[in-house]
Structure formats: structure tokens, C-alpha cells
Amino acid sequence: MKILFINNDGGGFADHIDVDPQTTVAKLFEQRIDGGKAQDYLIRVNRQPAAADCVLHEGDRISFTPVKIEGAGDR
Amino acid sequence: MNHRRRNLLRLAVDIHSQLTQHAPSVVAPRWPTDAWQGCQHLSQRMERAQLHGWLLAADRLRQELAFALALLRGRLMETSECLQSACEDRRPVSPHDLYEDILALEDEFDEVTWNRSAKTLSVITDPIELEQIHLGRFEICLDWSKLTVGSPYRVIAREPQPAASDESVTHPHVSDEHVCEGDAQVPLRLALMEGRLTDFFLIVASLLNTYNASSPYVAMSDWHGVACSDCDTNIDEDERSSCEQCGSSMCGDCNRTCIDCDHTFCFGCIVTCAGCQEDYCSSCLGSCRQCNAQVCPYCRDKQERCETCHDASENKNQSPHEGEQRQEAQPTAATDPMSRPADPALQPDRLGQVAVPA
Numbered sequence: 001m002k003i004l005f006i007n008n009d010g011g012g013f014a015d016h017i018d019v020d021p022q023t024t025v026a027k028l029f030e031q032r033i034d035g036g037k038a039q040d041y042l043i044r045v046n047r048q049p050a051a052a053d054c055v056l057h058e059g060d061r062i063s064f065t066p067v068k069i070e071g072a073g074d075r
Numbered sequence: 076m077n078h079r080r081r082n083l084l085r086l087a088v089d090i091h092s093q094l095t096q097h098a099p100s101v102v103a104p105r106w107p108t109d110a111w112q113g114c115q116h117l118s119q120r121m122e123r124a125q126l127h128g129w130l131l132a133a134d135r136l137r138q139e140l141a142f143a144l145a146l147l148r149g150r151l152m153e154t155s156e157c158l159q160s161a162c163e164d165r166r167p168v169s170p171h172d173l174y175e176d177i178l179a180l181e182d183e184f185d186e187v188t189w190n191r192s193a194k195t196l197s198v199i200t201d202p203i204e205l206e207q208i209h210l211g212r213f214e215i216c217l218d219w220s221k222l223t224v225g226s227p228y229r230v231i232a233r234e235p236q237p238a239a240s241d242e243s244v245t246h247p248h249v250s251d252e253h254v255c256e257g258d259a260q261v262p263l264r265l266a267l268m269e270g271r272l273t274d275f276f277l278i279v280a281s282l283l284n285t286y287n288a289s290s291p292y293v294a295m296s297d298w299h300g301v302a303c304s305d306c307d308t309n310i311d312e313d314e315r316s317s318c319e320q321c322g323s324s325m326c327g328d329c330n331r332t333c334i335d336c337d338h339t340f341c342f343g344c345i346v347t348c349a350g351c352q353e354d355y356c357s358s359c360l361g362s363c364r365q366c367n368a369q370v371c372p373y374c375r376d377k378q379e380r381c382e383t384c385h386d387a388s389e390n391k392n393q394s395p396h397e398g399e400q401r402q403e404a405q406p407t408a409a410t411d412p413m414s415r416p417a418d419p420a421l422q423p424d425r426l427g428q429v430a431v432p433a
Contacts, residue, residue, distance in 0.1 A: 006271065006274060008262045008266065008274055008277070008278055009262070010258075010261075010262070011261050011262070012261050012262030012263075012264075012265040012266070014265065014269055014271065042277055042281075044179075044273075047175060047176065047178075047179035047182075047273055048179070048182070063273075063274060065274060065277045065278060065281060066281055067281055067284070068281060068284065068285040069257075069258050069259045069262075069278060069281045069282045069285055070257050070258045070259075070282075070285055070287035071247075071248030071254060071255050071256060071257040071258075071259060071282045071283075071285065071287055
């Protein structure tokens with residue numbers, strides 16, 4: 001099934017991806033955020049906070065936004 | 076649908092029309108015509124060589140053509156990939172997406188406001204505290220008339236707690252209401268280009284909740300001001316200087332300047348020349364070869380001795396044959412940088428006396 005996956009970490013990414021049916025938020029996080037901790041991200045499914053065991057459905061929109069993003073660097 | 080929802084929908088439609096009107100145009104592909112022409116040219120030369128029976132030349136040109144064709148194939152692949160990624164990047168956004176995004180903002184932030192005539196959409200963050208310093212709430216104000224241009228937003232301190240040294244810095248990464256985006260730059264641009272408003276505001280909020288100690292406008296450790304390392308008073312940013320050697324901060328009254336290299340130093344890093352008593356940095360001073368006293372280049376002789384050691388050595392040399400030495404000393408005095416003009420009133424006895432035969 002297809003979902004819209006948005007990763008606001010690093011270079012940013014927003015695209016439709018294929019996931020297996022019954023994929024949970026935690027599973028997708030594990031697959032997509034290498035070595036990341038869920039508590040370091042704002043995780044939203046269809047723009048609403050979601051639990052780790054929330055099962056994704058066809059057409060869902062899921063976004064991972066880091067809680068900490070370092071500013072500056074181009075002073 | 077209540078009045079507020081209707082207004083939200085109108086706002087979403089306005090933003091959508093702005094996004095579609097000013098969407099970045101698709102860049103025309105750059106065809107590798109030069110590579111193609113190069114292949115054609117080589118092919119013609121190869122045919123001509125074969126026609127004339129120049130077999131070796133024809134064989135070399137065949138090899139060159141094979142190489143040129145491989146290059147052309149690579150360039151065509153690049154063009155194809157560029158076009159493909161440009162198509163993939165442009166995920167269409169609908170007014171409904173924007174409406175849902177603005178609705179979600181109301182769940183994420185306590186206060187969401189907009190002004191359709193000014194084309195702004197704002198949220199207010201929770202109070203922000205970094206390194207145990209309270210910075211207050213911030214308004215993130217997006218100018219949606221410029222969504223695809225530069226940084227179309229301002230970050231306004233609602234309860235300003237600016238740095239003591241610079242009033243325009245209300246957050247370590249915000250100066251004059253502009254954010255130094257750092258790692259957030261690319262995800263912010265993408266979110267704005269794709270009209271993902273919730274993501275945009277969440278990324279800015281995350282950025283404001285993070286302190287990057289390696290590159291702030293004003294370090295949190297200096298937020299309440301920087302004390303002069305010498306007199307301990309608070310230093311204004313205008314009169315603040317740093318010691319070239321140890322990096323400590325000094326006020327205008329306490330900084331010292333090396334009179335040789337003209338750099339600024341703190342009291343602890345400046346050294347007084349043992350000869351002329353002027354201020355120098357340790358790099359511009361040298362040690363006397365004999366007594367190790369720190370002296371400036373102007374107070375050392377050619378043998379790297381200080382004035383005292385120079386004089387002592389001269390006196391020692393003079394004592395066994397005082398008369399001859401002094402007579403010989405006269406011509407060298409003019410060339411010796413350490414020598415001082417002779418004072419006729421202080422000339423020793425017998426200097427310049429010549430034995431006159433009776």
C-alpha cells in the first residue's frame with residue numbers, strides 16, 4: 001500500500017512510498033530513521049500525534065520532524 | 076462550517092493560488108549537443124580515413140569514437156535523471172492540503188493568526204528556555220506571498236530577552252528577526268516549496284528550541300554580558316576586544332596594544348620590554364642571550380644582548396687597554412646601533428690625547 005512519507009531530518013524528504021499492510025509507526029520509524037530514537041522526533045500521522053503501535057493505512061500521511069535542529073552555521 | 080473555518084478555507088485558497096502562480100518553473104534540459112557533434116565529427120574522420128586506406132588512423136579514430144559515445148551516453152543519462160527528479164520533487168499540493176495544515180497548526184501551537192491582506196500567517200511558540208536562560212515566546216510570521224523565495228519569514232520575540240551585548244539578538248540563532256537556519260535550511264525550503272505549512276512551522280519551532288553552541292550570534296554563556304577579564308566590568312559589544320593570545324574579552328580601558336605588531340592583548344599576555352619599558356606581546360619580544368631578560372628588537376644589539384649586557388661587555392673589553400680601546404671605539408660608535416652619541420662633557424680623561432714628542 002502507498003503512504004505519503006515526510007522526513008524533515010537532514011536533507012528533507014517527502015514522497016509516496018510503498019509499505020507492507022499492517023505496518024506500524026514504530027516499524028516504519030525503525031526502517032526509515034537509521035539509529036534514531038522515537039522520542040527525538042515529532043511523529044504525526046495525518047497531522048495528528050500518533051502512538052508507536054498505530055497501524056498505517058493506505059493514503060496515510062506520516063511525518064517525522066526532529067525535536068532538535070541546530071541553527072546557525074552561516075554567520 | 077463556522078466563520079473561522081470559512082476564513083481558514085479562504086486563506087488556504089489564497090496560499091494555494093500564490094504557490095501555483097509562483098511555483099519555480101521547470102528548468103529546460105541541457106542537451107549534450109557538444110558531445111553529439113564531437114561523435115559526428117569523429118565518425119566523418121573515421122570514414123574518410125577508411126576511404127583513403129589509412130588503416131592505423133581509422134583504427135585510432137574508431138577507439139576515440141567509442142570513448143566519445145560512452146561520454147555521450149553518460150551525459151544523456153544525467154539529463155534524463157535531472158528531468159525525472161524534477162518531476163518527482165514537484166508533489167502537487169491542493170487547497171485542501173493547505174486547509175488541513177492550517178487546522179493542524181491550531182493543535183500544535185497555542186495561537187495561530189493570519190492577515191489575508193498582509194499575506195501573513197503566524198504562530199506563537201511555547202516559552203523557550205535554552206541553557207537555563209528564559210528567552211520567552213516567539214512569533215513565527217510567514218509571508219506567504221514569497222513562499223518560494225529565500226527566507227519568507229521572521230521570528231519575532233514576544234517577550235524580548237535580548238543578549239546584553241546586542242539588543243537585536245533575541246535568540247542565539249536569531250538576529251534582527253532573521254534566523255540562521257543551519258541544518259534546517261534544506262528541509263525548510265522543501266516544506267515551503269511543497270506548501271507543507273505545518274512542517275515548516277514545526278521545523279522552525281524545533282530550531283528555536285535547540286542551541287548550537289558552535290555557531291551562535293551570541294553564546295548563551297555570554298547572554299547576560301561578558302565581563303572584562305582584567306577589571307571584571309560588563310563589556311558593551313561596541314568596545315569589546317579579544318586578546319590575540321588567550322582569547323579573553325577585555326573592555327576598551329583594559330586592552331593593551333603591542334607597539335610592534337599592533338595587535339591587542341590582555342594585561343596577562345602583554346609583556347613590558349626590560350629596556351624601553353614599552354608594551355609588547357611575547358612574540359615580538361626576544362630574550363637577551365646573556366641574562367634572558369625580555370627585550371624588544373630595538374633594545375637588543377647585533378649579538379642579541381640587552382642594553383645592560385651590551386654595556387657591561389663593552390666596559391669589560393675596554394678595561395685592560397683602556398687607552399687603545401677608546402681610541403678605536405670612536406669610528407665604530409657611529410655604526411653601532413646601541414651606541415649613544417658621546418657627550419663631550421662626560422668624556423673620560425685622556426680621550427683624544429696624543430703624545431707630542433718633546
